[in-house]
Amino acid sequence: xxxxxxxxxxxxxxxxxxxxxxxxxxxxxxxxxxxxxxxxxxxxxxxxxxxxxxxxxxxxxxxxxxxxxxxxxxxxxxxxxxxxxxxxxxxxxxxxxxxxx
Numbered sequence: 001x002x003x004x005x006x007x008x009x010x011x012x013x014x015x016x017x018x019x020x021x022x023x024x025x026x027x028x029x030x031x032x033x034x035x036x037x038x039x040x041x042x043x044x045x046x047x048x049x050x051x052x053x054x055x056x057x058x059x060x061x062x063x064x065x066x067x068x069x070x071x072x073x074x075x076x077x078x079x080x081x082x083x084x085x086x087x088x089x090x091x092x093x094x095x096x097x098x099x100x101x
Contacts, residue, residue, distance in 0.1 A: 004081050007074060010054035015039055016047045020056060020070070027069035029062075 011017050019033055034044040048068055051057040055074035060067045 004077065006054045007056060007078050007081075010050050010056055011078075013047065013050075015043075016051055019044065019047055020051060023057060023068055023070050027060075027067050029065045029067055033068060 011020060015037060018037060022028070022033055030041065030045055030048065033048070034041045037044055039047075048057060048059070052059060052068075052071075055071055055077070057074075058069050058071040060069070
């Protein structure tokens, strides 16, 4: 599993984010993922490799096809990190709102 910095670096690229968002809808092969993406199919495969190495995407072999899906562990790590940041922000807001100056 990659660290949180690796996850965000992987998602910093717009093409990788688009692939990640498509996989959030359902698992699919690279050919289907590549439709409508303005890069070559080999480039899509490279982007998927980065996402996979970051722990955000998993791949399964189905005959001659590779089916990509979101990796729940990587998604949970990202969500957990963002939840902590959100909770800190809310606590800061609460403290500021309750302050009597």
